[in-house]
Amino acid sequence: MDKYAKIKKIGEGSFGKAVLVRNRTDSKQYVIKEINISKMQKKERDEARKEVEVLSQLKHPNIVTYRESFEERGNLYIVMDYCDGGDLYQKINQRRGVLFPEDQILDWFVQICLAMKHVHDRKILHRDIKSQNIFLTKGGIIKLGDFGIAKVLNSTVELARTCIGTPYYLSPEICENRPYNNKSDIWSLGCVLYEITTLKHAFEAGNMKNLVLKIIRGSYPPIPSQYSSELRQLISSLFKRSYRERPSINSVLKKSIIRNRIDKFLSKTVR
Structure with missing residues (x-):
């Protein structure tokens, strides 16, 4: 998470939260989804990772762009583009x-x-x-x-x-x-x-x-x-x-x- 500076929390779901961040290198804003996988069974953890793999393959002008994902301290982080026009x-x-x-x-x-x-x-x-x-x-x-x-x-x-x-x-x-x-x-x-x-x-x-x-x-x-x-x-x-x-x-x-x-x-x- 070191390369991202947190700006604010923008959402919370039943399995994690979404945080607006700024990339310290290019100053662009992104959304990071933080999912706690430490309490999951191994099967569920593998499932979550597999889904991130699937997400990373979706490239379309009308789908929020996936940038990267990584794991730290029992959390899975998924970095997506930030849509600046709201929902x-x-x-x-x-x-x-x-x-x-x-x-x-x-x-x-x-x-x-x-x-x-x-x-x-x-x-x-x-x-x-x-x-x-x-x-x-x-x-x-x-x-x-x-x-x-x-x-x-x-x-x-x-x-x-x-x-x-x-x-x-x-x-x-x-x-x-x-x-x-x-x-x-x-x-x-x-x-x-x-x-x-x-x-x-x-x-x-x-x-x-x-x-x-x-x-x-x-x-x-x-x-x-x-x-x-x-x-x-x-x-x-x-x-x-x-x-x-x-x-x-x-x-x-x-x-x-x-x-x-x-x-x-x-x-x-x-x-």
Whole structure:
């Protein structure tokens, strides 16, 4: 850690914390995720290291860039680029109820989808898609970050861990204690799209039991009428209760409302 100077803590999850740092050599700011692996079983430690290896291979304009990782004093440190434009959750809260234009929503959504395609094409699951894990640069480019490191060994642990964090993005299959799959990521993607569109969570309740019931029913308040029927249909397709009926990320990118925007963000190097 000697080459980094701590600036401030910017987040804390169920398995570690995120700290904003400055590199003493080039003065650039980075985010370091600190994960305590000293209390983990050997199998879990190996799992965490393997996931860092996977992270290091993800190179895409819409994914937060991995820089390096190292271990010191029982902690695993992962150094990532710092996104200076905050996250989508903050952007949504700053609106104070004033809805985003559809163009803005779709521009962001396309970039999230391109990042997810890069991940799913490599048979990797994100496992923790939510508005707090979708970052922005000052230039307005979306960066998907915070992959579910410390991969959960089964869906019960997943559920327990998520209850500590943000249960709003849970899919019906996880609520029913069935395994996580790539379509569970798609459900969470629907939750994010709904949230950017309405500035609210699709599924909200005063307690976990009622929240789980709402999610399993798949009932959510309607989308404001100012938005196109294509956007409404897209959200409804991501919220199919049976994961088999939800589209894959490649199918989402083929929908005309999305396909027409892809070239705007797809540089020649990303195809």
